[in-house]
Amino acid sequence: MEPRKLTRNQALVLETLTHAEAPLSAYTILDKLRDHGFRAPLQVYRALEKLTEFGIVHRLESLNAFVACTHPHDHGPEKAVIAFAICEDCGQVSEISDPEIEDRLSLLATKQQFRTEKTTIEMRGHCGNCTA
Amino acid sequence: MEPRKLTRNQALVLETLTHAEAPLSAYTILDKLRDHGFRAPLQVYRALEKLTEFGIVHRLESLNAFVACTHPHDHGPEKAVIAFAICEDCGQVSEISDPEIEDRLSLLATKQQFRTEKTTIEMRGHCGNCTA
DNA sequence: GCAATTGATGTAATAACATTACATTAAGGA
DNA sequence: TCCTTAATGTAATGTTATTACATCAATTGC
Ligand SMILES: [Zn+2]
Ligand SMILES: [Zn+2]
Ligand SMILES: [Zn+2]
Ligand SMILES: [Zn+2]
Numbered sequence: 548m549e550p551r552k553l554t555r556n557q558a559l560v561l562e563t564l565t566h567a568e569a570p571l572s573a574y575t576i577l578d579k580l581r582d583h584g585f586r587a588p589l590q591v592y593r594a595l596e597k598l599t600e601f602g603i604v605h606r607l608e609s610l611n612a613f614v615a616c617t618h619p620h621d622h623g624p625e626k627a628v629i630a631f632a633i634c635e636d637c638g639q640v641s642e643i644s645d646p647e648i649e650d651r652l653s654l655l656a657t658k659q660q661f662r663t664e665k666t667t668i669e670m671r672g673h674c675g676n677c678t679a
Numbered sequence: 680m681e682p683r684k685l686t687r688n689q690a691l692v693l694e695t696l697t698h699a700e701a702p703l704s705a706y707t708i709l710d711k712l713r714d715h716g717f718r719a720p721l722q723v724y725r726a727l728e729k730l731t732e733f734g735i736v737h738r739l740e741s742l743n744a745f746v747a748c749t750h751p752h753d754h755g756p757e758k759a760v761i762a763f764a765i766c767e768d769c770g771q772v773s774e775i776s777d778p779e780i781e782d783r784l785s786l787l788a789t790k791q792q793f794r795t796e797k798t799t800i801e802m803r804g805h806c807g808n809c810t811a
Numbered sequence: 812g813c814a815a816t817t818g819a820t821g822t823a824a825t826a827a828c829a830t831t832a833c834a835t836t837a838a839g840g841a
Numbered sequence: 842t843c844c845t846t847a848a849t850g851t852a853a854t855g856t857t858a859t860t861a862c863a864t865c866a867a868t869t870g871c
Pocket of ligand 3: 747
């Protein structure tokens with residue numbers, strides 16, 4: 548699932564996210580890329596879909612927005628569970644990959660014979676900088 | 680935050696969710712309540728907002744949908760962290776409230792001076808019934 | 812009881828997020 | 842080259858959520 552090389556659209560979307568200070572919605576990305584020839588939402592959504600598959604972009608479900616991965620964790624087929632801490636004030640997102648959480652959730656799921664395909668963990672709150 | 684008594688709209692929305700076999704979107708609820716006088720999305724969203732505050736309805740972020748609470752946990756001001764196991768096949772949602780998860784996430788947050796306001800944990804997958 | 816306040820409701824319009832459908836083009840392999 | 846697959850362009854549409862404003866109901870203070 549690791550990409551050999553990104554397509555032009557994928558590279559542009561990734562670059563936009565990488566330079567952003569906070570999660571971006573698909574439409575915000577679209578607006579930022581109009582100068583580069585983007586005209587329609589689908590151009591963004593298609594790139595995001597691939598980048599997310601590759602594991603180098605994450606979707607934040609509680610925000611309907613996307614961030615570039617800052618935490619080069621396991622990009623392989625068996626993706627690690629990632630918890631996101633999202634600051635409501637500055638938009639900073641930190642990624643936490645913790646085996647204990649992962650194991651515990653796995654145990655709880657197994658206990659009720661639930662086969663987990665994808666796990667979302669998002670903490671909304673205030674980061675250290677914004678709390679000070 | 681516990682309600683003394685639900686308003687008519689709140690009661691109707693809650694009843695709809697209670698009788699549903701799977702999470703419902705706001706617009707699905709709206710359609711089901713047209714016979715009872717509902718005409719506009721806001722009637723549903725306003726009721727959902729209150730019911731969610733009361734802790735008797737939960738919003739599933741990864742689904743943009745809502746479920747009635749089935750797990751009479753802490754409805755007080757300090758809400759417990761709840762993990763949801765959501766079956767992609769039958770829509771069944773089970774609620775898991777686990778202190779270990781809660782403590783671990785709390786520790787990880789504190790470690791980076793993050794003040795958590797709200798935590799979302801959602802596992803998407805296949806329940807025991809649908810795996811068999 | 813009655814004014815003042817607060818919370819809930821009704822309605823329309825619009826904003827924000829995401830997908831379907833279909834035509835076209837680019838890339839890679841037999 | 843021919844065939845297949847992946848990516849792209851574009852328009853239209855579908856889905857989810859909010860803003861704005863008028864009205865109505867319940868509660869409180871007098
Ligand atoms: Zn990451
Ligand atoms: Zn911050
Ligand atoms: Zn619950
Ligand atoms: Zn199931």
